[in-house]
Amino acid sequence: MTFPGIEAAARWGRRGTAGPAIAQSLGFDRVSHAYGKVRALDDVTLAIEPGEIVCLLGPSGCGKTTLLRIASGIEQPIAGRVLMDGREVAGPGGFVPPERRGIGLVFQDFALFPHLTNLANVMFGLKALPKAEAERVARLALDRVGLAAHAMDYPHALSGGEQQRVALARAVAPRPGILLMDEPFSGLDSRLRDLIREETLAVMRETRATCIVVTHDPEEAMRMADRIVLMRAGRIVQQGSAGDLYRRPIDLDAARFFSDINEVPGIVRGGKLVTPVGYFAAPGFAEGAVALAAIRPQAIFARPPGMCVPGRLIAKRFLGEVDFLEIAVDGLDQPLKARVRSAETLIEGRDIGVDVAASEVLVFAVPEA
Numbered sequence: 001m002t003f004p005g006i007e008a009a010a011r012w013g014r015r016g017t018a019g020p021a022i023a024q025s026l027g028f029d030r031v032s033h034a035y036g037k038v039r040a041l042d043d044v045t046l047a048i049e050p051g052e053i054v055c056l057l058g059p060s061g062c063g064k065t066t067l068l069r070i071a072s073g074i075e076q077p078i079a080g081r082v083l084m085d086g087r088e089v090a091g092p093g094g095f096v097p098p099e100r101r102g103i104g105l106v107f108q109d110f111a112l113f114p115h116l117t118n119l120a121n122v123m124f125g126l127k128a129l130p131k132a133e134a135e136r137v138a139r140l141a142l143d144r145v146g147l148a149a150h151a152m153d154y155p156h157a158l159s160g161g162e163q164q165r166v167a168l169a170r171a172v173a174p175r176p177g178i179l180l181m182d183e184p185f186s187g188l189d190s191r192l193r194d195l196i197r198e199e200t201l202a203v204m205r206e207t208r209a210t211c212i213v214v215t216h217d218p219e220e221a222m223r224m225a226d227r228i229v230l231m232r233a234g235r236i237v238q239q240g241s242a243g244d245l246y247r248r249p250i251d252l253d254a255a256r257f258f259s260d261i262n263e264v265p266g267i268v269r270g271g272k273l274v275t276p277v278g279y280f281a282a283p284g285f286a287e288g289a290v291a292l293a294a295i296r297p298q299a300i301f302a303r304p305p306g307m308c309v310p311g312r313l314i315a316k317r318f319l320g321e322v323d324f325l326e327i328a329v330d331g332l333d334q335p336l337k338a339r340v341r342s343a344e345t346l347i348e349g350r351d352i353g354v355d356v357a358a359s360e361v362l363v364f365a366v367p368e369a
Protein backbone atom coordinates (compact mmCIF):
# COMPACT_ATOMS: atom_id res chain seq x y z
CA MET A 1 0.00 0.00 0.00
CA THR A 2 1.17 3.56 -0.58
CA PHE A 3 0.48 6.78 1.18
CA PRO A 4 -2.31 8.88 -0.25
CA GLY A 5 0.62 11.05 -1.29
CA ILE A 6 -0.69 14.30 -2.71
CA GLU A 7 -3.32 14.69 -0.05
CA ALA A 8 -0.86 14.02 2.75
CA ALA A 9 1.79 16.23 1.17
CA ALA A 10 -0.74 19.05 1.06
CA ARG A 11 -1.16 18.84 4.81
CA TRP A 12 2.58 19.13 5.26
CA GLY A 13 2.56 22.56 3.67
CA ARG A 14 1.17 23.96 6.87
CA ARG A 15 4.03 22.86 9.03
CA GLY A 16 7.31 23.88 10.45
CA THR A 17 10.23 26.18 10.05
CA ALA A 18 13.55 25.67 8.40
CA GLY A 19 15.48 25.67 11.67
CA PRO A 20 18.41 23.31 12.12
CA ALA A 21 17.53 19.62 12.21
CA ILE A 22 17.62 18.14 15.66
CA ALA A 23 17.13 14.43 15.35
CA GLN A 24 14.29 13.11 17.46
CA SER A 25 13.72 9.70 18.94
CA LEU A 26 10.66 7.80 17.83
CA GLY A 27 9.00 5.11 19.89
CA PHE A 28 6.18 2.67 19.27
CA ASP A 29 4.83 1.18 22.47
CA ARG A 30 2.61 -1.89 22.00
CA VAL A 31 1.01 -0.44 18.87
CA SER A 32 -1.78 -2.37 17.15
CA HIS A 33 -3.91 -1.44 14.19
CA ALA A 34 -6.69 -2.92 12.09
CA TYR A 35 -8.60 -1.92 8.99
CA GLY A 36 -12.05 -3.34 9.69
CA LYS A 37 -11.38 -6.99 10.33
CA VAL A 38 -7.89 -6.94 8.80
CA ARG A 39 -5.28 -6.94 11.55
CA ALA A 40 -2.44 -4.83 10.10
CA LEU A 41 -0.25 -4.40 13.21
CA ASP A 42 -0.15 -6.60 16.26
CA ASP A 43 1.48 -5.30 19.44
CA VAL A 44 4.52 -3.63 17.88
CA THR A 45 7.12 -2.15 20.21
CA LEU A 46 10.10 -0.39 18.67
CA ALA A 47 12.45 2.34 19.90
CA ILE A 48 14.39 4.35 17.31
CA GLU A 49 17.30 6.47 18.47
CA PRO A 50 17.87 10.06 17.32
CA GLY A 51 19.74 10.04 14.01
CA GLU A 52 19.31 6.32 13.46
CA ILE A 53 18.41 5.00 10.00
CA VAL A 54 15.98 2.11 10.37
CA CYS A 55 14.65 0.07 7.46
CA LEU A 56 11.31 -1.66 7.86
CA LEU A 57 11.62 -4.76 5.75
CA GLY A 58 9.13 -7.49 5.01
CA PRO A 59 6.84 -9.05 2.44
CA SER A 60 3.87 -7.26 0.96
CA GLY A 61 1.05 -6.76 3.45
CA CYS A 62 3.16 -7.28 6.60
CA GLY A 63 2.28 -3.83 7.98
CA LYS A 64 5.29 -1.68 7.06
CA THR A 65 3.31 1.17 5.51
CA THR A 66 0.78 1.07 8.31
CA LEU A 67 3.55 1.58 10.88
CA LEU A 68 4.84 4.55 8.85
CA ARG A 69 1.36 6.02 8.55
CA ILE A 70 0.94 5.72 12.30
CA ALA A 71 4.32 7.40 12.90
CA SER A 72 3.29 10.29 10.64
CA GLY A 73 -0.16 10.64 12.19
CA ILE A 74 -2.05 9.88 8.97
CA GLU A 75 -3.45 6.85 10.79
CA GLN A 76 -4.40 6.57 14.48
CA PRO A 77 -3.53 3.25 16.11
CA ILE A 78 -6.36 1.31 17.73
CA ALA A 79 -4.09 0.47 20.67
CA GLY A 80 -0.70 1.49 22.02
CA ARG A 81 1.25 4.73 22.01
CA VAL A 82 3.58 6.63 19.67
CA LEU A 83 6.25 8.81 21.27
CA MET A 84 8.45 11.51 19.76
CA ASP A 85 11.33 12.43 22.06
CA GLY A 86 9.37 10.73 24.83
CA ARG A 87 6.27 12.87 24.22
CA GLU A 88 3.10 10.98 23.40
CA VAL A 89 1.80 11.98 19.95
CA ALA A 90 -0.76 9.16 19.66
CA GLY A 91 -2.36 7.09 22.38
CA PRO A 92 -4.68 7.41 25.36
CA GLY A 93 -3.02 10.71 26.28
CA GLY A 94 -4.09 12.44 23.06
CA PHE A 95 -3.30 12.79 19.40
CA VAL A 96 -1.01 15.26 17.64
CA PRO A 97 -2.14 15.71 14.02
CA PRO A 98 0.37 15.09 11.20
CA GLU A 99 0.91 18.74 10.35
CA ARG A 100 2.02 19.44 13.92
CA ARG A 101 4.51 16.58 14.15
CA GLY A 102 7.17 18.23 11.97
CA ILE A 103 7.97 15.00 10.15
CA GLY A 104 9.34 14.86 6.58
CA LEU A 105 7.79 12.40 4.16
CA VAL A 106 8.89 10.90 0.87
CA PHE A 107 6.33 8.80 -0.94
CA GLN A 108 6.63 5.93 -3.38
CA ASP A 109 4.96 7.96 -6.15
CA PHE A 110 6.90 11.18 -5.21
CA ALA A 111 3.56 13.00 -4.76
CA LEU A 112 4.70 16.24 -6.37
CA PHE A 113 2.07 18.84 -7.20
CA PRO A 114 1.90 18.81 -11.00
CA HIS A 115 0.60 22.38 -11.27
CA LEU A 116 3.49 23.84 -9.25
CA THR A 117 7.07 24.38 -10.39
CA ASN A 118 9.77 22.33 -8.72
CA LEU A 119 10.74 25.37 -6.69
CA ALA A 120 7.15 25.93 -5.58
CA ASN A 121 6.88 22.24 -4.68
CA VAL A 122 9.86 22.56 -2.36
CA MET A 123 8.65 25.91 -0.98
CA PHE A 124 5.36 24.27 -0.11
CA GLY A 125 6.89 22.79 3.02
CA LEU A 126 8.31 26.16 4.06
CA LYS A 127 5.19 28.25 4.43
CA ALA A 128 6.08 29.26 7.96
CA LEU A 129 9.02 31.26 6.58
CA PRO A 130 8.86 34.69 4.91
CA LYS A 131 8.59 34.14 1.15
CA ALA A 132 12.08 35.34 0.26
CA GLU A 133 13.64 33.15 2.95
CA ALA A 134 11.51 30.16 1.89
CA GLU A 135 12.72 30.63 -1.68
CA ARG A 136 16.34 30.85 -0.58
CA VAL A 137 16.05 27.65 1.48
CA ALA A 138 14.16 25.85 -1.31
CA ARG A 139 16.78 26.83 -3.90
CA LEU A 140 19.52 25.54 -1.58
CA ALA A 141 17.66 22.24 -1.20
CA LEU A 142 17.23 21.92 -4.97
CA ASP A 143 20.88 22.76 -5.42
CA ARG A 144 21.81 20.04 -2.91
CA VAL A 145 20.04 17.42 -5.03
CA GLY A 146 21.59 18.77 -8.23
CA LEU A 147 18.46 20.37 -9.66
CA ALA A 148 19.07 24.09 -9.22
CA ALA A 149 18.81 24.54 -13.00
CA HIS A 150 15.32 22.98 -13.00
CA ALA A 151 13.81 25.20 -10.31
CA MET A 152 11.31 26.82 -12.69
CA ASP A 153 10.43 23.63 -14.58
CA TYR A 154 7.38 21.56 -13.77
CA PRO A 155 7.69 18.02 -12.39
CA HIS A 156 6.37 16.39 -15.58
CA ALA A 157 9.41 17.72 -17.45
CA LEU A 158 11.73 15.72 -15.18
CA SER A 159 12.76 12.06 -15.27
CA GLY A 160 11.61 9.69 -12.52
CA GLY A 161 14.94 9.98 -10.72
CA GLU A 162 14.84 13.77 -10.87
CA GLN A 163 11.28 13.85 -9.55
CA GLN A 164 12.39 11.66 -6.66
CA ARG A 165 15.14 14.18 -5.91
CA VAL A 166 12.64 17.06 -5.87
CA ALA A 167 10.50 15.03 -3.46
CA LEU A 168 13.56 14.50 -1.27
CA ALA A 169 14.42 18.21 -1.40
CA ARG A 170 10.84 19.05 -0.37
CA ALA A 171 10.99 16.61 2.53
CA VAL A 172 14.34 17.76 3.93
CA ALA A 173 14.15 21.52 3.24
CA PRO A 174 12.27 22.24 6.50
CA ARG A 175 14.97 20.19 8.29
CA PRO A 176 12.64 17.73 9.98
CA GLY A 177 13.85 15.81 13.03
CA ILE A 178 12.26 12.66 11.60
CA LEU A 179 12.12 11.60 7.95
CA LEU A 180 9.82 8.80 6.81
CA MET A 181 10.19 7.23 3.38
CA ASP A 182 7.81 4.69 1.89
CA GLU A 183 9.46 2.58 -0.82
CA PRO A 184 11.17 5.76 -2.09
CA PHE A 185 13.06 4.07 -4.93
CA SER A 186 10.62 1.45 -6.12
CA GLY A 187 9.41 3.59 -9.03
CA LEU A 188 12.92 3.78 -10.50
CA ASP A 189 14.67 1.30 -12.76
CA SER A 190 17.41 -0.71 -11.12
CA ARG A 191 20.54 1.21 -12.23
CA LEU A 192 19.01 4.58 -11.46
CA ARG A 193 17.76 3.21 -8.16
CA ASP A 194 21.33 2.46 -7.00
CA LEU A 195 22.48 5.97 -7.86
CA ILE A 196 19.52 7.79 -6.33
CA ARG A 197 19.72 5.59 -3.24
CA GLU A 198 23.34 6.54 -2.66
CA GLU A 199 22.59 10.22 -3.16
CA THR A 200 19.59 10.05 -0.87
CA LEU A 201 21.63 8.32 1.80
CA ALA A 202 24.22 11.11 1.62
CA VAL A 203 21.47 13.73 2.08
CA MET A 204 19.98 11.72 4.96
CA ARG A 205 23.33 11.53 6.73
CA GLU A 206 23.88 15.27 6.22
CA THR A 207 20.51 16.29 7.62
CA ARG A 208 21.10 13.88 10.52
CA ALA A 209 17.37 13.30 10.84
CA THR A 210 16.07 10.08 12.35
CA CYS A 211 14.92 8.05 9.33
CA ILE A 212 12.56 5.18 8.73
CA VAL A 213 12.67 3.70 5.26
CA VAL A 214 10.11 1.12 4.16
CA THR A 215 11.31 -1.44 1.65
CA HIS A 216 10.61 -5.01 0.62
CA ASP A 217 14.10 -5.33 -0.89
CA PRO A 218 16.59 -6.93 1.55
CA GLU A 219 19.62 -5.68 -0.36
CA GLU A 220 18.30 -2.12 -0.22
CA ALA A 221 17.78 -2.47 3.53
CA MET A 222 21.28 -3.84 3.99
CA ARG A 223 22.78 -0.96 1.99
CA MET A 224 20.95 1.78 3.87
CA ALA A 225 20.10 0.77 7.41
CA ASP A 226 21.87 1.15 10.72
CA ARG A 227 19.25 -1.30 11.90
CA ILE A 228 16.89 -3.53 9.95
CA VAL A 229 13.50 -4.38 11.42
CA LEU A 230 12.07 -7.48 9.80
CA MET A 231 8.28 -7.70 9.91
CA ARG A 232 5.85 -10.48 9.18
CA ALA A 233 2.05 -10.53 9.54
CA GLY A 234 1.90 -7.29 11.54
CA ARG A 235 4.67 -8.21 13.96
CA ILE A 236 8.39 -7.60 14.32
CA VAL A 237 10.12 -10.96 13.95
CA GLN A 238 13.75 -9.85 14.18
CA GLN A 239 15.84 -6.70 14.32
CA GLY A 240 19.54 -5.98 14.17
CA SER A 241 22.35 -4.99 11.84
CA ALA A 242 22.48 -6.28 8.27
CA GLY A 243 25.15 -8.77 9.38
CA ASP A 244 23.02 -10.04 12.27
CA LEU A 245 20.01 -10.70 10.08
CA TYR A 246 21.99 -12.21 7.23
CA ARG A 247 24.22 -14.46 9.32
CA ARG A 248 21.84 -15.32 12.14
CA PRO A 249 18.30 -15.26 10.76
CA ILE A 250 15.82 -16.19 13.45
CA ASP A 251 14.00 -18.81 11.41
CA LEU A 252 13.84 -20.36 7.99
CA ASP A 253 11.48 -17.70 6.62
CA ALA A 254 13.87 -14.95 7.70
CA ALA A 255 16.74 -16.81 6.01
CA ARG A 256 14.65 -17.27 2.85
CA PHE A 257 13.88 -13.56 2.82
CA PHE A 258 17.54 -12.55 2.66
CA SER A 259 18.77 -14.92 -0.02
CA ASP A 260 18.07 -17.89 -2.16
CA ILE A 261 18.78 -21.04 -0.15
CA ASN A 262 18.98 -24.78 -0.59
CA GLU A 263 16.84 -26.52 2.01
CA VAL A 264 18.26 -29.95 2.68
CA PRO A 265 16.41 -32.23 5.12
CA GLY A 266 18.20 -34.48 7.60
CA ILE A 267 17.99 -36.24 10.97
CA VAL A 268 19.77 -35.12 14.14
CA ARG A 269 22.28 -37.66 15.45
CA GLY A 270 24.69 -36.84 18.25
CA GLY A 271 24.10 -33.07 18.04
CA LYS A 272 24.61 -32.90 14.24
CA LEU A 273 22.17 -32.81 11.40
CA VAL A 274 23.02 -35.72 9.14
CA THR A 275 22.23 -34.95 5.50
CA PRO A 276 23.27 -36.32 2.10
CA VAL A 277 25.66 -33.36 1.71
CA GLY A 278 27.32 -33.45 5.13
CA TYR A 279 26.91 -33.18 8.89
CA PHE A 280 26.04 -29.78 10.35
CA ALA A 281 25.97 -28.52 13.95
CA ALA A 282 22.39 -28.65 15.27
CA PRO A 283 22.52 -27.24 18.81
CA GLY A 284 19.25 -27.40 20.70
CA PHE A 285 17.71 -30.13 18.55
CA ALA A 286 16.57 -33.41 20.09
CA GLU A 287 18.17 -36.68 19.06
CA GLY A 288 16.24 -38.10 16.11
CA ALA A 289 14.53 -34.78 15.21
CA VAL A 290 13.91 -34.02 11.55
CA ALA A 291 15.30 -30.59 10.57
CA LEU A 292 16.46 -28.59 7.55
CA ALA A 293 19.93 -27.41 6.66
CA ALA A 294 19.75 -23.96 5.02
CA ILE A 295 22.65 -23.74 2.60
CA ARG A 296 23.24 -20.58 0.62
CA PRO A 297 24.34 -21.10 -3.00
CA GLN A 298 27.60 -19.28 -2.30
CA ALA A 299 28.45 -21.71 0.53
CA ILE A 300 28.88 -24.54 -1.99
CA PHE A 301 32.16 -25.17 -3.79
CA ALA A 302 32.88 -27.43 -6.75
CA ARG A 303 35.85 -29.80 -6.28
CA PRO A 304 37.35 -32.45 -8.53
CA PRO A 305 35.45 -35.76 -8.68
CA GLY A 306 36.39 -38.09 -5.85
CA MET A 307 36.68 -35.25 -3.32
CA CYS A 308 33.99 -34.40 -0.73
CA VAL A 309 30.41 -35.48 -1.55
CA PRO A 310 29.86 -37.06 -4.99
CA GLY A 311 27.62 -35.03 -7.29
CA ARG A 312 26.87 -34.52 -10.96
CA LEU A 313 26.79 -31.13 -12.68
CA ILE A 314 23.47 -30.99 -14.47
CA ALA A 315 23.44 -27.30 -15.49
CA LYS A 316 25.83 -24.38 -15.65
CA ARG A 317 24.98 -20.76 -16.48
CA PHE A 318 27.47 -17.92 -16.83
CA LEU A 319 26.37 -14.92 -14.72
CA GLY A 320 29.42 -12.68 -15.09
CA GLU A 321 31.33 -12.69 -11.81
CA VAL A 322 30.08 -16.15 -10.87
CA ASP A 323 28.62 -19.21 -12.52
CA PHE A 324 25.30 -20.65 -11.42
CA LEU A 325 25.40 -24.42 -11.09
CA GLU A 326 22.77 -27.07 -10.53
CA ILE A 327 24.23 -30.20 -9.00
CA ALA A 328 22.44 -33.53 -8.51
CA VAL A 329 23.37 -35.39 -5.32
CA ASP A 330 22.15 -38.88 -4.38
CA GLY A 331 19.51 -38.71 -1.67
CA LEU A 332 18.26 -35.19 -2.60
CA ASP A 333 14.93 -34.63 -4.37
CA GLN A 334 16.08 -31.30 -5.79
CA PRO A 335 19.41 -30.39 -7.36
CA LEU A 336 21.61 -28.11 -5.25
CA LYS A 337 21.94 -24.54 -6.49
CA ALA A 338 25.46 -23.14 -6.25
CA ARG A 339 27.12 -19.86 -7.24
CA VAL A 340 30.82 -20.41 -7.76
CA ARG A 341 33.76 -18.51 -9.18
CA SER A 342 36.18 -20.00 -11.70
CA ALA A 343 33.91 -22.71 -13.04
CA GLU A 344 35.39 -22.58 -16.59
CA THR A 345 36.73 -26.12 -16.37
CA LEU A 346 33.46 -27.65 -15.18
CA ILE A 347 31.47 -29.48 -17.84
CA GLU A 348 27.76 -30.23 -17.73
CA GLY A 349 26.98 -33.92 -17.28
CA ARG A 350 30.30 -34.73 -15.55
CA ASP A 351 30.84 -35.89 -11.97
CA ILE A 352 32.16 -33.34 -9.46
CA GLY A 353 32.89 -33.17 -5.75
CA VAL A 354 30.49 -31.06 -3.68
CA ASP A 355 32.07 -29.15 -0.82
CA VAL A 356 29.69 -27.36 1.58
CA ALA A 357 31.16 -24.75 3.95
CA ALA A 358 29.72 -26.23 7.15
CA SER A 359 30.39 -23.06 9.19
CA GLU A 360 27.94 -21.14 6.99
CA VAL A 361 25.12 -23.67 7.24
CA LEU A 362 22.18 -22.94 9.53
CA VAL A 363 19.89 -25.64 10.83
CA PHE A 364 16.20 -24.89 11.32
CA ALA A 365 13.11 -26.73 12.43
CA VAL A 366 10.85 -27.78 9.58
CA PRO A 367 8.22 -25.01 9.32
CA GLU A 368 4.65 -25.95 10.07
CA ALA A 369 2.63 -26.42 6.90
Ligand SMILES: Nc1ncnc2c1ncn2[C@@H]1O[C@H](COP(=O)(O)OP(=O)(O)OP(=O)(O)O)[C@@H](O)[C@H]1O
Nearest residue numbers: 001035038040059060061062063064065066067216
Ligand atom coordinates in the same frame (compact mmCIF):
# COMPACT_ATOMS: atom_id res chain seq x y z
N1 LIG B 1 -6.88 1.19 3.77
C1 LIG B 1 -6.91 -0.12 3.99
N2 LIG B 1 -8.08 -0.80 4.08
C2 LIG B 1 -8.10 -2.12 4.31
N3 LIG B 1 -7.01 -2.89 4.51
C3 LIG B 1 -5.83 -2.28 4.43
C4 LIG B 1 -5.70 -0.87 4.16
N4 LIG B 1 -4.40 -0.55 4.17
C5 LIG B 1 -3.72 -1.70 4.40
N5 LIG B 1 -4.57 -2.73 4.56
C6 LIG B 1 -4.21 -4.13 4.87
O1 LIG B 1 -3.42 -4.11 6.04
C7 LIG B 1 -2.34 -5.03 5.94
C8 LIG B 1 -1.01 -4.29 6.08
O2 LIG B 1 -0.89 -3.41 4.97
P1 LIG B 1 0.38 -2.46 4.75
O3 LIG B 1 0.10 -1.61 3.58
O4 LIG B 1 0.73 -1.80 6.02
O5 LIG B 1 1.50 -3.54 4.41
P2 LIG B 1 2.91 -3.33 3.69
O6 LIG B 1 3.83 -4.24 4.40
O7 LIG B 1 3.25 -1.90 3.64
O8 LIG B 1 2.62 -3.88 2.24
P3 LIG B 1 3.23 -3.40 0.81
O9 LIG B 1 4.67 -3.76 0.83
O10 LIG B 1 2.44 -4.21 -0.17
O11 LIG B 1 3.01 -1.93 0.69
C9 LIG B 1 -2.52 -5.74 4.60
O12 LIG B 1 -3.23 -6.92 4.83
C10 LIG B 1 -3.34 -4.74 3.81
O13 LIG B 1 -4.11 -5.41 2.83
